Each structure stands twice: as structure tokens, then as C-alpha cells.
Amino acid sequence: MYDLLIHEKTFSRLEERLKPLAEQIAPHALSDSSEFGRPWGKEGSQGVIAYGNTDSFFSPAVREFAKAVYSAAPLSWFQSNAAGLDNEFLQKVGEKAEIYTVSHVQAHAIAEWVLWAAFDYFGAGAARRQKQADRDWKKIPFREVGETRWLIYGFGHIGENVGRRLKGLGAHVTGVRRSSAVSPFADHMIHPDHLSPEDVGAADAVLLCCPLTSETEDMANEAFFAAMSPGSLFLNVGRGPLVDETALLAALDKGRPGHASLDVTRQEPLPEESALWSHPGVTVTPHTASTTEGTERRNDEQFLENLSSFLRGESLRNVVDAGAFKAQASVFGS
Amino acid sequence: MYDLLIHEKTFSRLEERLKPLAEQIAPHALSDSSEFGRPWGKEGSQGVIAYGNTDSFFSPAVREFAKAVYSAAPLSWFQSNAAGLDNEFLQKVGEKAEIYTVSHVQAHAIAEWVLWAAFDYFGAGAARRQKQADRDWKKIPFREVGETRWLIYGFGHIGENVGRRLKGLGAHVTGVRRSSAVSPFADHMIHPDHLSPEDVGAADAVLLCCPLTSETEDMANEAFFAAMSPGSLFLNVGRGPLVDETALLAALDKGRPGHASLDVTRQEPLPEESALWSHPGVTVTPHTASTTEGTERRNDEQFLENLSSFLRGESLRNVVDAGAFKAQASVFGS
Numbered sequence: 001m002y003d004l005l006i007h008e009k010t011f012s013r014l015e016e017r018l019k020p021l022a023e024q025i026a027p028h029a030l031s032d033s034s035e036f037g038r039p040w041g042k043e044g045s046q047g048v049i050a051y052g053n054t055d056s057f058f059s060p061a062v063r064e065f066a067k068a069v070y071s072a073a074p075l076s077w078f079q080s081n082a083a084g085l086d087n088e089f090l091q092k093v094g095e096k097a098e099i100y101t102v103s104h105v106q107a108h109a110i111a112e113w114v115l116w117a118a119f120d121y122f123g124a125g126a127a128r129r130q131k132q133a134d135r136d137w138k139k140i141p142f143r144e145v146g147e148t149r150w151l152i153y154g155f156g157h158i159g160e161n162v163g164r165r166l167k168g169l170g171a172h173v174t175g176v177r178r179s180s181a182v183s184p185f186a187d188h189m190i191h192p193d194h195l196s197p198e199d200v201g202a203a204d205a206v207l208l209c210c211p212l213t214s215e216t217e218d219m220a221n222e223a224f225f226a227a228m229s230p231g232s233l234f235l236n237v238g239r240g241p242l243v244d245e246t247a248l249l250a251a252l253d254k255g256r257p258g259h260a261s262l263d264v265t266r267q268e269p270l271p272e273e274s275a276l277w278s279h280p281g282v283t284v285t286p287h288t289a290s291t292t293e294g295t296e297r298r299n300d301e302q303f304l305e306n307l308s309s310f311l312r313g314e315s316l317r318n319v320v321d322a323g324a325f326k327a328q329a330s331v332f333g334s
Numbered sequence: 335m336y337d338l339l340i341h342e343k344t345f346s347r348l349e350e351r352l353k354p355l356a357e358q359i360a361p362h363a364l365s366d367s368s369e370f371g372r373p374w375g376k377e378g379s380q381g382v383i384a385y386g387n388t389d390s391f392f393s394p395a396v397r398e399f400a401k402a403v404y405s406a407a408p409l410s411w412f413q414s415n416a417a418g419l420d421n422e423f424l425q426k427v428g429e430k431a432e433i434y435t436v437s438h439v440q441a442h443a444i445a446e447w448v449l450w451a452a453f454d455y456f457g458a459g460a461a462r463r464q465k466q467a468d469r470d471w472k473k474i475p476f477r478e479v480g481e482t483r484w485l486i487y488g489f490g491h492i493g494e495n496v497g498r499r500l501k502g503l504g505a506h507v508t509g510v511r512r513s514s515a516v517s518p519f520a521d522h523m524i525h526p527d528h529l530s531p532e533d534v535g536a537a538d539a540v541l542l543c544c545p546l547t548s549e550t551e552d553m554a555n556e557a558f559f560a561a562m563s564p565g566s567l568f569l570n571v572g573r574g575p576l577v578d579e580t581a582l583l584a585a586l587d588k589g590r591p592g593h594a595s596l597d598v599t600r601q602e603p604l605p606e607e608s609a610l611w612s613h614p615g616v617t618v619t620p621h622t623a624s625t626t627e628g629t630e631r632r633n634d635e636q637f638l639e640n641l642s643s644f645l646r647g648e649s650l651r652n653v654v655d656a657g658a659f660k661a662q663a664s665v666f667g668s
């Protein structure tokens with residue numbers, strides 16, 4: 001029997017669906033007030049399964065959760081609800097866990113955030129709100145997202161989810177990725193080594209959704225922004241350090257890009273004194289592009305599916321091998 | 335040879351593409367300063383073709399345009415860039431024109447306006463902007479448009495264009511229309527006579543995009559709003575008088591609907607004293623959901639295609655028969 005380390009809220013939500021597995025798992029539930037409970041009154045001895053999700057990562061008891069993960073012997077399987085590996089805790093877990101699985105289901109919500117940002121910029125949302133505040137009934141020209149050209153840097157799960165929706169709206173999508181595999185969600189694919197300033201300049205919108213590595217850090221720098229088209233939209237849902245924020249602010253003042261929509265920043269939380277908060281050309285949200293019920297439900301479904309596979313000794317979805325953690329560790333020095 | 339009554343700006347934009355027809359048409363171009371020109375130095379005698387589009391309808395010289403249309407003898411064909419027939423000028427033109435054609439190409443832009451409004455409401459746009467203004471880095475839960483259920487009242491060109499995009503995003507779409515024809519852009523179709531309060535209450539968003547008739551006037555009244563789901567979104571891109579605005583404001587205060595996004599109002603321009611301007615639950619834009627370059631380009635394309643058909647004696651697209659004008663006249667008393 002395995003111990004199942006899980007947040008109490010998650011456990012309550014899933015208890016009915018976990019019951020059929022009661023012979024094999026012993027829930028170990030952590031509350032926001034740092035109390036561990038044994039809701040089924042039993043303990044496991046075979047090893048620990050841990051489900052790291054929003055309930056646990058953003059709990060006041062996150063330190064207790066981390067300690068319990070660190071002290072698991074062995075940590076048989078860790079299911080993360082994040083796609084990335086780039087923080088110290090996940091790095092350590094990745095080194096320790098016998099099996100580590102990630103999640104990509106937040107890509108749906110992130111794609112919706114991207115569309116929100118795109119419709120609001122090309123749809124002249126700011127001007128519409130200003131005219132309403134001014135009680136001014138004057139027509140406001142706008143651009144159809146369906147008529148825009150996109151460059152999506154990083155064409156994994158997020159890029160594909162954005163590309164699929166954009167193509168459904170009629171937009172033109174160019175993806176940038178190392179894999180030469182074609183995608184039904186892009187009109188055109190470019191290898192990052194072959195991306196030219198002309199490719200950047202041809203886009204009405206440039207979206208970053210690639211991982212942060214030593215190669216991508218600061219990729220959106222002065223030269224990158226100088227290549228962008230006047231009035232274009234820059235978006236980042238990847239990681240803050242992909243962007244040189246000083247260069248971005250200077251570039252916005254020159255109109256290239258015309259606007260930046262950022263869900264991630266170099267330092268998070270974004271410091272109160274940051275000029276990003278108040279620049280009229282910046283929309284910034286608190287790393288919240290995946291904060292939907294849909295993301296939670298899809299994560300739970302993936303966890304339950306993987307749990308069932310794990311207990312049957314079958315292969316799991318979205319396994320990350322130790323090499324991926326080592327590659328990241330070399331960048332972040334953890 | 336036909337006279338072609340056209341706004342000077344439209345003529346400049348299309349001159350190269352009109353030249354191949356120079357044996358059959360004599361452009362008669364009206365400027366914003368009310369001057370008529372004969373750019374090709376010749377006049378027609380067979381009758382008048384008129385292209386009524388944004389350039390002419392929203393020109394300071396709109397009265398001169400109307401007078402020229404009224405005095406045409408005969409008015410052989412009038413191409414409107416509007417879908418509706420419900421204003422006095424269009425009514426008179428409809429009675430006079432030998433052929434009257436409308437346009438539905440603005441449906442693409444209007445569908446984009448609907449998505450803008452939907453992403454901003456379900457995406458918690460107002461809360462995101464407030465948190466940014468407050469420099470507050472706190473996660474903001476939102477709803478995925480792809481997880482919402484829609485009721486689209488009026489499932490013609492606009493309804494279908496909205497439905498197609500929503501279904502592409504994963505949303506559930508119920509259309510309401512008299513025609514029993516199935517549509518690939520709705521999951522379900524209801525005849526207006528069979529629409530129940532439960533159907534209205536099952537929707538996360540209710541969109542009105544039906545014509546204004548004696549049956550639809552004030553259809554969105556106290557009872558209609560009372561049937562809506564708490565926190566749902568109400569949208570109107572049809573005509574202002576579909577909505578009882580007093581009932582809407584009272585309903586918003588009760589949270590049913592949670593928000594209203596309106597591109598049309600009962601009186602346009604919306605009077606400065608209207609409470610719609612400042613109600614926190616209302617987004618109002620100045621009948622501008624079709625104001626895009628895409629709409630202009632698609633209208634020009636349809637005009638050129640119809641012009642070519644007309645001059646070859648072939649049938650035109652989107653012809654409206656006189657009966658449709660009579661049906662409307664009975665409502666509006668023109």
C-alpha cells in the first residue's frame with residue numbers, strides 16, 4: 001500500500017473517485033493549517049505518491065508539503081500540475097522521485113488568456129473603455145484577430161493550443177521550434193536557428209511560450225524588439241527572464257511593439273516599484289493565465305488516470321526523465 | 335452606360351479594379367465637402383447604380399448622397415453595406431430601387447466584437463485591470479470561454495459566425511431561429527416559439543442578433559432577465575429596441591445577468607444622461623462592432639462581384655425583395 005500525499009481540499013474533491021483504489025492507497029491529507037490527517041485511518045509502507053497541485057503549491061502549508069515530499073522514502077511517483085521544471089523545489093523533487101510526471105492541461109486556459117489579450121489589443125479595448133467613461137459615441141476602428149499574422153516562439157502544448165484557436169479564427173500562424181515535425185496548428189514552422197528579423201517584423205503579434213534555458217534567457221532584447229513591426233503586440237506566457245524588461249520598456253516608447261501583454265515577469269511577485277505596472281503600453285497579470293476551474297478539473301483527471309496506470313504497473317503519461325532535470329540544473333545552478 | 339454613384343474615397347480605393355468596366359459605367363463621385371465629380375469625364379444615361387457604404391453613410395455629405403439616390407431615374411441597383419433594412423432612408427431606397435442588395439460580410443467583425451466581450455467578461459478583464467492599477471500580484475480565477483454554454487437568439491449570418499468561432503473554442507452553442515435547417519455551427523436549434531425560461535437559464539451567455547420586428551421589440555424584458563442564470567453575460571449586437579433598458583439595469587442590480595455588453599442602444603447616439611454609460615455591469619460601445627478594415631475590404635469585394643454580375647445581366651448576391659421592406663415598414667410606420 002502506498003501513502004498518497006495530497007492536499008485536504010483536493011482529497012475532498014476526489015474522495016469518491018479514489019475509493020475504488022482503497023486497497024492500494026492510504027491518503028495522507030495536509031490542511032492549510034499544516035495538519036496532516038489520515039482520513040481512511042491507515043498508512044502505507046510501500047512508498048509515497050504525491051500530487052503537487054495548486055491546492056498544495058499555493059497553500060499556507062506549502063513548506064510542510066515540501067518537507068513531507070523530501071522525507072518520503074521512497075518517493076515512488078510525483079505528479080506535478082505544472083509543465084515547467086524551473087524552480088528549486090521541483091528540481092529537488094525531480095532528483096528524488098522514482099517517477100516524475102508533469103502536466104500540460106493548463107495550456108487550454110493559457111491559450112484563452114492569450115486570446116483575451118489579443119482581442120483586447122486588436123479590438124481597441126482601452127479606447128472602447130475610455131470612450132465609455134467619456135460618454136463619447138464615436139465609432140472606434142479595430143482590427144480583426146482573424147486578419148492578424150502570429151509568430152509563436154515555442155510550439156509545444158501551449159503554442160499548439162494557441163495556434164489551433166487562432167487558425168480557427170482565420171489568423172495566420174508561424175511556429176518556431178526545434179522539432180521539424182509539421183503541426184496542423186501552424187501554417188509555417190521555423191527552426192529557431194533560422195529565425196530572421198524579417199520573420200519577426202512580418203508578425204502582428206509575437207508570443208513567447210518556450211521554456212527558459214540558457215539559450216532563451218533574454219532572447220527578447222533590444223535587437224528583437226527593434227525587429228518587431230510598429231503597433232504589433234508582444235506577449236509572454238513563458239517565463240519572465242525570457243524578456244529584457246528594460247529593453248521592452250524602451251521599445252514600447254518607440255512603438256515597437258505597440259503593446260506588451262505579460263503574464264510572467266522577471267521577478268515574481270512583480271516589485272511594487274516596477275514601471276511595468278503603470279506603463280500605458282503594458283498589460284500585466286500575476287502569472288494567472290492558467291487559473292481556471294477547467295485547469296483544475298483536467299489536472300485531476302490526468303492525476304486519476306496516471307494513478308490508475310501506476311497502480312496497475314503500466315506506463316504513465318507525461319513522464320519527465322532525470323536528464324531533463326539535469327539540463328535545467330545546469331542553467332539554474334540548483 | 336450606367337452612372338455609378340460612389341463616395342470619392344471608395345472610388346479612389348477601387349478605381350484600378352473598376353477600369354476594366356469603363357465601357358459600361360460612368361463614376362459619379364461625391365466628396366466629404368459635398369462636391370460631385372466625374373473622374374472619367376463621362377455621364378451615364380441608362381440608369382443609376384449606387385454603392386451605399388460607410389464612406390457615404392458616415393460622410394458629412396450624407397444628405398447629398400441621399401438626395402442623389404432619391405433623384406436617380408431610374409435607380410437600377412442599390413448595393414448597401416448594411417444587413418438591416420430598418421431605417422427611413424433604406425426603406426425609401428428599398429421602395430425605389432429596381433434591385434436592392436444587402437451585405438452580411440460585417441458578420442465576421444461583429445463575431446470578433448462578441449468574442450472580445452466574452453473573453454473580457456469570462457476572463458475577468460475588469461479585475462485584472464484593477465489589480466494592475468493596484469500593483470497587486472494576486473491570482474485571479476477566471477472562466478474559459480471554451481467551457482461556457484451560449485444561447486444565440488437569431489441564427490443568421492451573425493449568429494452563425496459567432497457560433498462557428500465559439501464551437502472552435504469548445505463552447506456549447508444553442509441557436510434560436512424560425513428555420514428548422516440544421517447548422518454546423520450550433521449544437522442545438524430551438525424555434526423561438528418553443529424557447530423556455532429553462533433554455534435561457536441554462537446559458538452562461540445570451541446573445542441577441544436577430545432583426546427588430548414587432549415580435550422581437552422589447553423581447554429582453556423583466557421576465558427574460560429573471561430567467562437568466564446568476565452571473566451570466568447578456569450581449570446585444572442586434573438592435574437597441576430589442577432590450578427594455580430599464581428592466582436590464584434593474585436586472586443587473588440583481589445579478590441576473592452578471593454583465594451586459596451592448597453595441598447597440600435604444601436611442602443612438604446613447605444620450606449623455608443614460609445610466610448605461612456608467613453602470614459597473616455594463617460595457618457599451620457606439621454601434622461599432624463592424625468597424626474594421628476587413629469589413630470594408632469584404633464589402634468592396636462583394637460590390638465588385640455584384641457589379642460584374644449586374645453588368646453581365648446575371649443574378650446578384652443578397653437581393654432583398656420588396657416584400658421584406660413592406661414587412662419592416664409595417665413595424666416602423668415609414
